[in-house]
Amino acid sequence: LLEETQVIALVQAGEVDAFAEIVERYQTPIIRYLYRLTGDYEMAKDLAQDTFIKAYKGILKTDAELSFKAWLYRIATNNALQHHRRKKLLSFIPFTEREHDIAATESQADCQGKITEIQDALRKLPYDQRTCVVLHFVEGFKYREIALTLGISEEAVRKRVARGRKLFIEEYNRGGGGIA
Amino acid sequence: MSCRDLEELLSAYADGELNRTQKEFIEEHLECCADCRATFSEFTEAGRLLSALELMPRSTDIRENIISKIKAIEVSSGSNLRRLVRPILAIGTVLLVLAVFYLAYPWEFRTPAASAATIARNSHEVKAFFDDEQIEEVEVTTRVVGMEGDVLVVLVKTEKRTAAAEVNLKKKIVTNIIRVPDFQPGDEEKALEIASADPRVQEILAKGGTISQTHLGYSIEGETVIPTALLTIEHGKYNWNISVNLQEKTIISMGRAQPSPAMTAVYISEFVTRFIAPVLLLLGILIVSGLAFGYRQAGTIAGGAALVLGIIGMFMALYSLSSIWWRQVLSVGIPTVGLIIGIADLRQRGRRHWMSITGIVLCSLALALVFLNEIMLYLGAPGEDIADVIIIAVVTAGIIAYALYNQLKKRPFRWISISLATLLAAVVTVVFLASYLPGQTGSAVSSKATIQEGDQVVRRTFGLMKRQSMNELIKNADAIVIGKVTDIPAARKSTLNRDGKEIMGLIYTDVIIQVDRYLYGESESEKIAVRVEGGRVDNMIMWSEDTPEFILGEEVFLFLIRPPGALEPVPEGIDASSYYRVSIQGKYRYWHGILTNRDGGGLPTCTWFVGMKIAAIHGK
Numbered sequence: 001l002l003e004e005t006q007v008i009a010l011v012q013a014g015e016v017d018a019f020a021e022i023v024e025r026y027q028t029p030i031i032r033y034l035y036r037l038t039g040d041y042e043m044a045k046d047l048a049q050d051t052f053i054k055a056y057k058g059i060l061k062t063d064a065e066l067s068f069k070a071w072l073y074r075i076a077t078n079n080a081l082q083h084h085r086r087k088k089l090l091s092f093i094p095f096t097e098r099e100h101d102i103a104a105t106e107s108q109a110d111c112q113g114k115i116t117e118i119q120d121a122l123r124k125l126p127y128d129q130r131t132c133v134v135l136h137f138v139e140g141f142k143y144r145e146i147a148l149t150l151g152i153s154e155e156a157v158r159k160r161v162a163r164g165r166k167l168f169i170e171e172y173n174r175g176g177g178g179i180a
Numbered sequence: 181m182s183c184r185d186l187e188e189l190l191s192a193y194a195d196g197e198l199n200r201t202q203k204e205f206i207e208e209h210l211e212c213c214a215d216c217r218a219t220f221s222e223f224t225e226a227g228r229l230l231s232a233l234e235l236m237p238r239s240t241d242i243r244e245n246i247i248s249k250i251k252a253i254e255v256s257s258g259s260n261l262r263r264l265v266r267p268i269l270a271i272g273t274v275l276l277v278l279a280v281f282y283l284a285y286p287w288e289f290r291t292p293a294a295s296a297a298t299i300a301r302n303s304h305e306v307k308a309f310f311d312d313e314q315i316e317e318v319e320v321t322t323r324v325v326g327m328e329g330d331v332l333v334v335l336v337k338t339e340k341r342t343a344a345a346e347v348n349l350k351k352k353i354v355t356n357i358i359r360v361p362d363f364q365p366g367d368e369e370k371a372l373e374i375a376s377a378d379p380r381v382q383e384i385l386a387k388g389g390t391i392s393q394t395h396l397g398y399s400i401e402g403e404t405v406i407p408t409a410l411l412t413i414e415h416g417k418y419n420w421n422i423s424v425n426l427q428e429k430t431i432i433s434m435g436r437a438q439p440s441p442a443m444t445a446v447y448i449s450e451f452v453t454r455f456i457a458p459v460l461l462l463l464g465i466l467i468v469s470g471l472a473f474g475y476r477q478a479g480t481i482a483g484g485a486a487l488v489l490g491i492i493g494m495f496m497a498l499y500s501l502s503s504i505w506w507r508q509v510l511s512v513g514i515p516t517v518g519l520i521i522g523i524a525d526l527r528q529r530g531r532r533h534w535m536s537i538t539g540i541v542l543c544s545l546a547l548a549l550v551f552l553n554e555i556m557l558y559l560g561a562p563g564e565d566i567a568d569v570i571i572i573a574v575v576t577a578g579i580i581a582y583a584l585y586n587q588l589k590k591r592p593f594r595w596i597s598i599s600l601a602t603l604l605a606a607v608v609t610v611v612f613l614a615s616y617l618p619g620q621t622g623s624a625v626s627s628k629a630t631i632q633e634g635d636q637v638v639r640r641t642f643g644l645m646k647r648q649s650m651n652e653l654i655k656n657a658d659a660i661v662i663g664k665v666t667d668i669p670a671a672r673k674s675t676l677n678r679d680g681k682e683i684m685g686l687i688y689t690d691v692i693i694q695v696d697r698y699l700y701g702e703s704e705s706e707k708i709a710v711r712v713e714g715g716r717v718d719n720m721i722m723w724s725e726d727t728p729e730f731i732l733g734e735e736v737f738l739f740l741i742r743p744p745g746a747l748e749p750v751p752e753g754i755d756a757s758s759y760y761r762v763s764i765q766g767k768y769r770y771w772h773g774i775l776t777n778r779d780g781g782g783l784p785t786c787t788w789f790v791g792m793k794i795a796a797i798h799g800k
């Protein structure tokens with residue numbers, strides 16, 4: 001298996017197919033990240049596609065000022081944010097069927113039946129807190145990595161995670177779950 | 181500090197994100213605070229719950245989608261060819277601009293002379309002055325009158341009369357018309373004699389001054405126009421300017437002058453065309469190819485460059501039109517380059533930067549103004565030069581369309597534009613290089629003498645002459661031949677000028693040419709001779725700026741003229757009817773069918789094209 005930097009060098013040298021390697025490596029986490037942020041699997045897939053295409057275009061020009069991973073998540077975050085803003089404008093449109101689809105699959109798969117409740121509670125969080133919470137708990141980013149990815153300070157990350165987590169507990173409890 | 185204030189630290193503690201001091205502090209606090217212990221366990225539980233989201237019920241492979249999308253966007257991306265095609269496209273684009281720069285210059289319609297002629301021809305004032313007599317010729321010989329800033333004086337001739345009209349090129353109007361007496365042949369020589377007879381002139385000449393220029397012109401005093409010859413004597417760092425009244429045969433004035441402002445203008449135009457324009461083009465090439473390679477810095481510069489070029493273009497379009505040819509060329513070239521850079525920048529950066537947008541808008545406006553102006557100017561003279569206006573408009577539009585096509589991802593457009601660009605770039609390169617071909621034999625034998633230390637310069641002449649179009653060259657020629665310079669005998673003194681008129685102190689050089697092919701002409705001699713003014717006899721030199729230079733062994737394409745009087749003596753072995761003269765504009769270098777005339781400023785062309793024109797004008 002090639003090193004990531006080697007793969008990037010290949011892509012920069014014009015090997016489009018080498019980019020498949022990058023997509024393979026990151027597609028699952030990126031789709032997951034976007035799904036947990038948006039709560040819409042199909043949308044997450046579209047946003048992920050868009051993220052990778054933007055990354056491809058950018059990779060030809062980008063210097064290594066950020067780690068590739070952080071940079072990719074930054075693109076994904078911005079994509080999701082745009083989607084989030086659009087969705088706000090169109091919020092009167094009801095949830096689509098497909099959303100219930102995957103939610104149903106999830107509840108079946110999850111024996112505790114909690115996943116849907118967790119996801120619902122998460123969705124109530126303000127966008128900036130949600131981003132930090134998902135990056136930290138779902139994607140396993142350290143505060144410092146989040147700070148780099150989002151281009152904010154570590155203090156801000158700490159604050160957002162703390163507030164997000166508190167709000168999450170409140171929403172989760174309100175939704176019927178119970179955190180003792 | 182209340183426990184509520186500690187929540188942030190507790191959260192970070194649960195995530196293992198505290199430093200040692202903070203950690204110890206929280207651990208101590210937790211030991212003694214039950215509330216915070218509860219909060220902490222809530223926090224840990226929340227983290228555990230959220231971590232459950234890490235599991236995904238399904239996974240999707242979007243690799244193929246992405247790769248095919250990328251390939252669809254970048255049509256031929258990834259192949260090695262692509263890395264070459266882009267820079268080639270970029271350089272091709274700039275070469276096209278270069279072509280416009282280069283081609284625009286020799287086109288007569290862009291010269292101030294042609295503009296002035298058109299304005300004069302269509303002027304109501306001029307028509308009224310001549311009582312609607314048929315205007316036979318409008319002659320723009322700056323050699324006769326001289327150009328000052330934006331006012332050009334032209335000679336308007338009818339069958340009976342001649343008038344000088346001052347044409348303001350900026351306002352496009354005739355500002356003054358004066359009836360003028362005609363010059364007589366030999367007026368220049370007469371002026372030389374009159375001046376030489378003056379003791380003051382003799383003194384300067386004795387001290388080592390040389391007569392460097394003779395111009396025929398008119399002194400205007402009130403409503404009378406006096407035919408005048410202007411002589412310049414170079415002596416030390418000053419020039420002496422002497423005006424000779426040709427009617428009364430007296431010296432009107434004589435004064436010392438530093439190099440004139442007119443010369444400064446010439447130097448500036450030289451500087452711009454030889455230095456600034458190439459630098460500008462080079463910059464254009466660098467920026468566009470930088471963009472093609474995807475350098476960020478190029479993007480930043482490009483936006484700025486488009487903007488700056490747009491501003492310059494607007495300025496030129498508004499203030500500098502129609503005066504000097506290089507300004508006109510730049511007023512087309514600069515906004516075109518700016519437009520292309522702006523478009524390329526937009527494409528590369530993929531977002532609309534205000535600099536690029538403003539640059540593109542300004543460049544387009546400037547171009548529109550230039551063309552509008554040209555078209556307005558030539559609408560008054562249909563058929564005269566309008567074809568050239570259309571050609572240059574089409575070429576420029578083509579370049580812009582090409583740049584735009586490049587933005588389109590569709591294959592046919594791309595490939596058509598790539599092929600066109602490559603073809604045009606190749607043709608332009610060949611033609612451009614062809615005009616700088618070195619002497620073909622490396623022979624040092626030339627028909628033109630070089631002035632050396634200790635030479636006695638009999639006469640040096642400079643001047644501007646009326647440009648002849650290819651059609652005029654063909655129409656005026658008595659014979660048109662392709663041949664090779666086989667001999668350049670030593671220069672001779674003569675008492676006859678090139679028109680067969682008797683004057684003193686001329687030096688001329690004969691050039692013997694072995695004719696390969698006659699494209700037009702009655703005489704079918706294989707060997708002809710051409711007489712050119714200037715040359716060296718011992719250490720006496722006569723040098724003239726506007727005589728063609730022939731090099732031994734050179735292959736040439738000549739528009740020959742048979743002088744009205746017989747030239748004598750005819751060189752040995754040459755038939756008297758095959759003794760011609762040729763102007764600097766009528767002498768082309770011949771190289772595998774490509775014709776170039778760098779000294780005479782002619783547009784490079786080819787035998788085939790000229791042959792067609794000859795057939796059209798003279799018939800088979």
